[in-house]
Amino acid sequence: MTSADDRSGSEFRVAQGALWIVLGLILFVGMAGRAEARLDDPALCTPAGRAQGLEQCLTPSPAPLRVTPAPSRPPGEAATNPSEGSDPVDLVPFTYARVITTNVPVYASPEDAALGLPPVRNLGAGYLWVSLGKRPIYVESNGETWVMINKGEYVRASAISIYRPSRFQGVELAEQPAVPFAWILKPVQPSKTPGGPPDPEAPKLNRYDIVNIYDTKVVNDVRWDQIGQDQWIDHRLVGQVSVSSRPEGVGPTEKWIEVNLYEQTLAAYEGDRMVYATLISSGLPQWATPEGLTRIWIKLRVAKMSGAEGRSDYYFLEDVPWIMYFNKAVGLHGAYWHDGFGYVHSHGCVNLAPRDAEWLFNWTTPVVPEGTNSVLSTEDNPGTWVWVHR
Missing domain, CATH: 2.30.30 (SH3 type barrels.)
Structure with a gap:
């Protein structure tokens, strides 16, 4: 059994080559919870908040340049089925x-x-x-x-x-989240108590559904998360995002990106405020994504990627979109070839769903001039900070 403090190598967190498919049922989980964990918190843009007319919950993503911006789905709103949609070039x-x-x-x-x-x-x-x-x-x-x-x-x-690439997209946040939130990684039936059996009366949660986390308890070395009234799920089945403190060296008004290798999530910040969050796929154990605080040093709209030439794991990926290299040849980029976000999957880079990659590409610096494919960071056009940690 995997302990609450170590999920590395767990079957729950390592993609086995399968493409996870959202079953299409949109379910929302509410709870009264602790005093500070309110359903009407506008920063979380929950269904209760939208019902009260919180228009900031519906702001569209400003980033895409090639296609009409799609609304970002705030916490509480399920993601689109990645198998749906007719035209791949709507995404890539x-x-x-x-x-x-x-x-x-x-x-x-x-x-x-x-x-x-x-x-x-x-x-x-x-x-x-x-x-x-x-x-x-x-x-x-x-x-x-x-x-x-x-x-x-x-x-x-x-x-x-x-x-057809994944249609999954993370969330754009109107205000700072008051509680952690998470995406469901595998279909799960919540339990009434932490460590208990699935509750047949509880609504089933599907991959890419998004929930708030109000409390946690450890039972038999496994962490359980409370996502609603009498609703608990195994933490290994979610990718969680929590607000983090700005790393030392990052200025109070600077943009920075946090990549959490343990949770397989990413959060983008402007100073101390989280503005975007999503799931990722980082390097497999044998090609672990390097940790540390670095800056994006080059950005490319599209480029070929290849590696392991002459070996059994040789790969060649043509026209990879929205690349942001931040640690030598390790970068953030769109991944059109899988839908395994929330699980390690890559040769070391940070894979993003196409919509997330495009959003981040247009939000980060250095700014790529219109009509050009790439740009190097400079003193006048520095790269956005990227903090990778476990």
């Missing part, structure tokens, strides 16, 4: 596909393949993803369907599988 700059067979030949045209001409290259083996532009371009030739992966490069359509 391109349509992306995974290469699902090995050693895929790439031809200058489908006709070259029909004529028996040699391919221009071979995609090889590994965890490989390609971008297909805004819309895939398909060509029918000799009874086969081909798709263009770059100008003058075609592969058989059967060699790739288009993937």
Whole structure:
């Protein structure tokens, strides 16, 4: 059994390659709770608060430049089912596909393949993803369907599988949260008491539902969180966000980002006030994300990423969006290839759902000039602080 103080390596916190799917049921949890944990706290934008006309709870995200801003979902409001939605480019700059067979030949045209001409290259083996532009371009030739992966490069359509990125997004906070809040990581039936059996009368909570945490108790070395009246859940099933003190060295008006490796969450601050929070996926145990306080030193709207060449874990990711490198080659960036947020998943970088990555990219510094793909931090345009800790 995993103790209350150590979840590292737990099956609850390590993605096993499965894509978690929200079941679509929107449930809200309320409680009278302690005196300071009120349902009508405007900073938490709970359903009770919205019912009282707290318009600040409905402010849209100001960040996206490419698409119409979608309202940020405040604590208490469930996330959208990531399997829903028809158009991948509503979320990311391109349509992306995974290469699902090995050693895929790439031809200058489908006709070259029909004529028996040699391919221009071979995609090889590994965890490989390609971008297909805004819309895939398909060509029918000799009874086969081909798709263009770059100008003058075609592969058989059967060699790739288009993937729809996660539609999950974190929350933009109107005011400082008065109590911690958390996202549900796995479907769970709350218990009436900490450590007790699931309560069949309690509403089931689904992945990406969001709850407030009013109290905690440890039972048999496992921490339990109170999320409502007579409603307790195992802390290993949530990713929690709590307000943190500004790290030493960060100025009182500066922007900074907190990455909590233990909780697999991120919070963005302006001075001492939290303004945004979400789930992340940091490095797997063998590629742990380095801890420390650093600044973003370069930002790129899109760029290729690859690593472990010549090894079994080789990966190639084309046109990764909204990259913010903060510790050498370790960065925050959008991840279009999985929906495992809240669990470690990466080769060391901090993976973000696309909407979160875009929001943070436009909020952080250095500011990328319009019409350019990248920018380096300078004394006049310094990078936002990033504090990674466990």
